[in-house]
Amino acid sequence: MEKQIKIGFIGFGNMARAMADGLLKGGAMTGENMCACAKNRERLAANTKSRGMNPCEDARETALWSDMVIVAVKPYMVENVLMPIRDILKDKIVISVAAGWPFEKYEQLLLPGTHHLSTMPNTPISVCEGILICEDHHSLSEDEMDIFRRIFSKTALIQMVDASQLSAAGTLAGCGPAFASMFVEALADGGVKQGLPRDVAYRLASQMIVGTGKLQLETNAHPGAMKDAVCSPGGTTIVGVAALERRGFRSAVIDAIDAIESR
Numbered sequence: 001m002e003k004q005i006k007i008g009f010i011g012f013g014n015m016a017r018a019m020a021d022g023l024l025k026g027g028a029m030t031g032e033n034m035c036a037c038a039k040n041r042e043r044l045a046a047n048t049k050s051r052g053m054n055p056c057e058d059a060r061e062t063a064l065w066s067d068m069v070i071v072a073v074k075p076y077m078v079e080n081v082l083m084p085i086r087d088i089l090k091d092k093i094v095i096s097v098a099a100g101w102p103f104e105k106y107e108q109l110l111l112p113g114t115h116h117l118s119t120m121p122n123t124p125i126s127v128c129e130g131i132l133i134c135e136d137h138h139s140l141s142e143d144e145m146d147i148f149r150r151i152f153s154k155t156a157l158i159q160m161v162d163a164s165q166l167s168a169a170g171t172l173a174g175c176g177p178a179f180a181s182m183f184v185e186a187l188a189d190g191g192v193k194q195g196l197p198r199d200v201a202y203r204l205a206s207q208m209i210v211g212t213g214k215l216q217l218e219t220n221a222h223p224g225a226m227k228d229a230v231c232s233p234g235g236t237t238i239v240g241v242a243a244l245e246r247r248g249f250r251s252a253v254i255d256a257i258d259a260i261e262s263r
């Protein structure tokens with residue numbers, strides 16, 4: 001349990017709440033060591049109270065209170081919100097989750113010497129199964145990076161990438177949950193069509209995804225080999241694989257990533 005570090009969220013919307021939930025669930029932080037600010041005070045009060053966190057007046061109070069500041073406002077607001085508090089951020093660990101805000105862009109905005117790291121989390125961080133894409137170019141000290149890793153590795157797989165890979169990595173990890181959810185829904189629809197109760201079908205489909213992902217991560221097996229291992233000659237699974245191939249399953253997924261990246 002990290003007792004000494006205080007974390008403040010500037011912006012407490014979907015992503016910040018998912019991160020706070022993961023930190024609480026993973027035992028990395030207690031609510032009393034976290035604070036947040038947002039625009040709507042009433043909603044902020046409810047969202048912080050339910051997590052045992054401290055509501056703050058504004059970004060200034062949040063930054064003053066915290067050792068580590070998580071920038072979680074919409075990307076177009078980052079400049080306006082941070083510019084007036086740059087002097088305070090100079091002495092903090094600044095972690096950004098804003099899309100399209102890599103290291104170099106923050107270097108233009110923050111005061112020289114500010115310690116900052118640009119990241120891209122995904123929503124499963126709320127249940128400690130997230131991904132935190134981190135730009136490998138950052139200005140955190142080794143100790144600060146250790147603190148960041150110690151805290152957030154309890155909520156997510158931390159993957160360092162080059163700035164040129166931030167977008168593709170963020171798309172895969174950040175948009176992927178939508179694709180995976182569509183796959184879960186489609187699998188369950190297939191199961192329901194064959195007579196499975198809806199809730200059982202969702203449970204089976206979701207756990208199957210969790211288990212397959214975990215197996216790949218733990219064994220580092222090639223996904224093609226994992227597929228082969230389930231397809232016995234003349235068996236049932238290969239019939240399903242062939243049906244998916246006829247519909248262009250894999251190229252449809254590749255096209256989805258291409259479509260996002262070329263948008």
Ligand SMILES: NC(=O)c1ccc[n+]([C@@H]2O[C@H](COP(=O)([O-])OP(=O)(O)OC[C@H]3O[C@@H](n4cnc5c(N)ncnc54)[C@H](OP(=O)(O)O)[C@@H]3O)[C@@H](O)[C@H]2O)c1
Nearest residue numbers: 011012013014015038039040072073074075097098099121
């Ligand atoms: N959602 C995702 O899956 C995801 C994934 C990766 C990265 N991100 C990044 O996370 C950031 C937030 O996204 P989100 O989806 O969480 O958006 P969101 O739900 O709209 O949250 C934005 C938050 O900013 C607050 N805010 C607005 N003006 C503010 C101000 N002047 N000072 C302090 N807070 C202010 C809002 O307060 P009110 O609610 O009171 O208006 C809200 O709590 C974005 O930069 C996005 O790129 C999101």
